[in-house]
Amino acid sequence: MAIRTKFTEVFGVEAPIAQGGMQWVGRAELVAAVANAGGLGFITALTQPTPADLAREIDKTRDLTDKPFGVNLTILPSINPPPYDEYRQVIVDSGVKIVETAGSNPAPHLPMFHDNGIKVLHKCTSVRHAVKAQSLGVDGISIDGFECAGHPGEDDVPGLVLIPAAARQIEIPMIASGGFGDARGLVAALALGADGINMGTRFMCTVESCIHQNVKEAIVAGDERGTELIFRPLRNTARVASNTVSREVVEILDRGGEFADVKDLVAGVRGRRVFDDGDLEAGIWTVGTVQGLIHDIPTCGELIARIVGEAEELIAGRLAGMVSAAPVSA
Numbered sequence: 001m002a003i004r005t006k007f008t009e010v011f012g013v014e015a016p017i018a019q020g021g022m023q024w025v026g027r028a029e030l031v032a033a034v035a036n037a038g039g040l041g042f043i044t045a046l047t048q049p050t051p052a053d054l055a056r057e058i059d060k061t062r063d064l065t066d067k068p069f070g071v072n073l074t075i076l077p078s079i080n081p082p083p084y085d086e087y088r089q090v091i092v093d094s095g096v097k098i099v100e101t102a103g104s105n106p107a108p109h110l111p112m113f114h115d116n117g118i119k120v121l122h123k124c125t126s127v128r129h130a131v132k133a134q135s136l137g138v139d140g141i142s143i144d145g146f147e148c149a150g151h152p153g154e155d156d157v158p159g160l161v162l163i164p165a166a167a168r169q170i171e172i173p174m175i176a177s178g179g180f181g182d183a184r185g186l187v188a189a190l191a192l193g194a195d196g197i198n199m200g201t202r203f204m205c206t207v208e209s210c211i212h213q214n215v216k217e218a219i220v221a222g223d224e225r226g227t228e229l230i231f232r233p234l235r236n237t238a239r240v241a242s243n244t245v246s247r248e249v250v251e252i253l254d255r256g257g258e259f260a261d262v263k264d265l266v267a268g269v270r271g272r273r274v275f276d277d278g279d280l281e282a283g284i285w286t287v288g289t290v291q292g293l294i295h296d297i298p299t300c301g302e303l304i305a306r307i308v309g310e311a312e313e314l315i316a317g318r319l320a321g322m323v324s325a326a327p328v329s330a
Contacts, residue, residue: 003315007195011119012068012140014038015184015197015308018175019203019300020123020142021072021100022286023047023268024275025211027234028057032064033208033300035206038308042072042100051086051297061106070098070121073109094114100142106244108134118135123177123198125153127166130174140173141166142198148178149201149227149288160192167193177196181290183310188317190311201288207299213284214278216297225293230266230284234259241287243280245270 005016015038019030026044034041043061045131049162054071060068071091071297075084077178088109091099092108099113102123113120115138120135123142125246130141145159146152157165179185181202205209205219206260227239228246233253249262270283299307 005195028060029082035065035067037304039302072100145178163192211275212278222291
């Protein structure tokens with residue numbers, strides 16, 4: 001058996017499972033492991049300090065897999081923006097054929113990517129943005145519910161409502177993000193109208209993930225309550241792990257503080273120390289509510305095989321067994 005969807009067909013993968021771009025996490029070893037297991041992995045472009053470093057990371061990934069993989073290009077407002085055009089050129093020159101865009105309108109990037117045969121999967125947090133991206137000509141949508149790690153948008157709509165609301169208007173392949181980590185989530189997403197799932201936190205907690213073992217063990221030990229929503233008063237909400245730093249950020253902003261008052265607390269260099277050194281209190285670090293469903297640290301191969309296998313059993317076994325062929329009495 002196999003689970004075939006519009007997502008697997010259009011993006012050329014075996015399993016309807018993606019590993020989305022994650023800052024400091026989306027590196028060659030993880031991406032290749034996801035690809036070799038049949039999923040779609042994404043190198044995070046801006047994890048690489050320069051466009052030349054991204055080119056080397058793509059080459060490294062190719063040394064580890066001959067399966068399809070992509071590059072995530074997240075474009076966010078910045079005082080000193082990275083050289084996005086140069087990163088985009090590297091993606092084109094490398095021959096990568098799938099890009100995940102996020103953070104802003106993908107329109108400026110589509111002509112160059114499409115002219116070079118690159119499929120674009122756009123990540124968004126609302127139905128209206130998904131519909132807009134579809135109208136612009138993206139090849140797929142990743143719709144991100146309120147449960148997700150990172151930026152869930154400002155509408156606070158969970159996946160149980162967001163996914164079917166989007167599915168009603170989206171005709172291109174659509175995968176569901178936010179709160180997914182096991183076979184039950186995959187089957188639920190398919191039932192709600194998605195064509196697959198995107199997982200971030202679950203892939204952080206795998207053998208091939210480059211983050212420190214302390215972080216992986218913290219995810220296993222954590223539960224669904226162990227996150228904070230920072231930047232809420234600034235209308236730039238982000239879901240991160242609950243620790244002394246994130247709780248202080250919430251407190252300062254709730255008292256009327258401005259970004260300048262928390263800038264040093266949320267500095268990316270501090271967050272990276274969490275992943276590199278395993279000091280869980282060094283800074284803010286991203287994790288989703290799905291950590292409450294994560295109880296082990298498998299290889300990517302074990303994880304994807306387990307999710308797909310158990311999903312097949314759920315669909316063909318337990319759920320099919322609930323459907324009776326007997327006629328309903330009047």
